[in-house]
Amino acid sequence: MDSEISSNQIKRAFSKIKEEMRDLYSRIEHLEQENKILKQTINNPQTNNRKTITKLIGNNLSGKIHLPDCPYAKKIAIQNIEEFDDIKQALRQKYKKCNCISLI
Ligand SMILES: [Zn+2]
Structure with a gap:
């Protein structure tokens, strides 16, 4: 039946989306971590300058x-x-x- 095939396709599509979401979340987490480090650098320019x-x-x-x-x-x-x-x-x-x- 047409509807059954399409519902399977939908399921597959959803699980693919879920996977991509998980990937995106981990990337966001990574970016947040980087952002935190950048903020620290901006907030402490003196300590940063001293190093460079x-x-x-x-x-x-x-x-x-x-x-x-x-x-x-x-x-x-x-x-x-x-x-x-x-x-x-x-x-x-x-x-x-x-x-x-x-x-x-
Ligand atoms: Zn010299």
Whole structure:
């Protein structure tokens, strides 16, 4: 009978929809989680910025500032290291930029 076939089709269609809904719900859950993380980042821009700022490493013996991954920065003796959050701060203290910084 025509009506029986169509009701089966409807059932199949519904279960397909249910499956898709489940998939969508899990995606929404995932997005909500991401959203929560994003909100936290927006609400705490300072803590976030602090992480992204590249600290500069000053050598108070040679008077030069380096990026942390500069090979020269890694050779500075611990007692000669001075860290800066900001390049202006270092320049104010008469530090000079190493080539690793002027290349940026
Ligand atoms: Zn350097």
